[in-house]
Amino acid sequence: MERIPILKMGEYLLVTIQVDMHDRLAMSLQDDLTSRIVSARAKGVLIDISALEMVDSFIGRMFGDIAAMSRVLDAETVVVGMRPAVAITLVELGLSLPGVRTALNIERGMELLRGLIGARGLDDAGSA
Amino acid sequence: MLVPLSENRPIATPEDVVAVRQAVRQRAVELGFNLVDQTKIVTAASELARNTLQYGGGGTLRIEEVIEGPRRGLRLVFEDNGPGIANVELAMKDGYTTGNGLGLGLSGAKRLSSEFEIQSRPGEGTRVTIVRWR
Numbered sequence: 001m002e003r004i005p006i007l008k009m010g011e012y013l014l015v016t017i018q019v020d021m022h023d024r025l026a027m028s029l030q031d032d033l034t035s036r037i038v039s040a041r042a043k044g045v046l047i048d049i050s051a052l053e054m055v056d057s058f059i060g061r062m063f064g065d066i067a068a069m070s071r072v073l074d075a076e077t078v079v080v081g082m083r084p085a086v087a088i089t090l091v092e093l094g095l096s097l098p099g100v101r102t103a104l105n106i107e108r109g110m111e112l113l114r115g116l117i118g119a120r121g122l123d124d125a126g127s128a
Numbered sequence: 129m130l131v132p133l134s135e136n137r138p139i140a141t142p143e144d145v146v147a148v149r150q151a152v153r154q155r156a157v158e159l160g161f162n163l164v165d166q167t168k169i170v171t172a173a174s175e176l177a178r179n180t181l182q183y184g185g186g187g188t189l190r191i192e193e194v195i196e197g198p199r200r201g202l203r204l205v206f207e208d209n210g211p212g213i214a215n216v217e218l219a220m221k222d223g224y225t226t227g228n229g230l231g232l233g234l235s236g237a238k239r240l241s242s243e244f245e246i247q248s249r250p251g252e253g254t255r256v257t258i259v260r261w262r
């Protein structure tokens with residue numbers, strides 16, 4: 001069966017979506033990512049959507065669900081590389097991706113993830 | 129009104145929804161839609177094709193190029209013979225869903241279109257027509 005590859009890099013998981021996903025494929029990515037966060041003990045997930053020409057309500061909801069599930073599993077998710085036309089359309093559709101952190105590109109996304117995870121480490125140390 | 133081009137597509141599987149997006153994108157490019165307008169009509173088509181599949185039990189899409197005076201546009205007609213919609217007004221509301229979606233399909237597709245029309249009767253299926261002018 002068709003799958004979106006998930007790459008592990010240290011404590012991060014990287015996903016680059018390069019195909020026009022049908023709904024079942026989007027659901028399997030969500031399931032696979034959730035399992036991999038646990039099995040890889042990942043602290044951060046970076047999803048690159050720079051190749052996506054369209055994000056509709058189903059795919060938008062998937063990003064929200066992935067972000068929520070990763071948070072429950074003690075990991076942070078950042079979605080990067082959204083095309084301007086996709087962003088304009090998504091907002092007009094009525095979806096502003098609440099709860100989903102975004103960054104302009106992979107570099108900024110990694111910076112954001114490092115900052116989020118670093119800050120959480122400090123909080124843990126402070127409350128100990 | 130001239131209708132120079134017409135194409136029919138089945139909507140029976142999730143893969144068909146992807147094929148619909150690609151077919152609509154191709155027509156929009158051929159008609160000279162800019163990138164934002166392409167993205168809007170493709171996204172509207174994706175929402176409506178999914179509705180046809182999920183709530184209508186499958187159906188068809190007709191893609192038509194429309195010319196009205198100096199205007200050119202794309203008309204998409206989604207048709208199914210499913211259970212129909214009992215309360216269209218309610219179904220058009222943001223956040224209303226009888227499934228497990230976000231309830232943005234119909235209302236969102238309307239916002240992304242220049243013209244929007246829905247005809248539905250319980251037991252007789254649903255037809256949604258949208259036009260996006262270039």
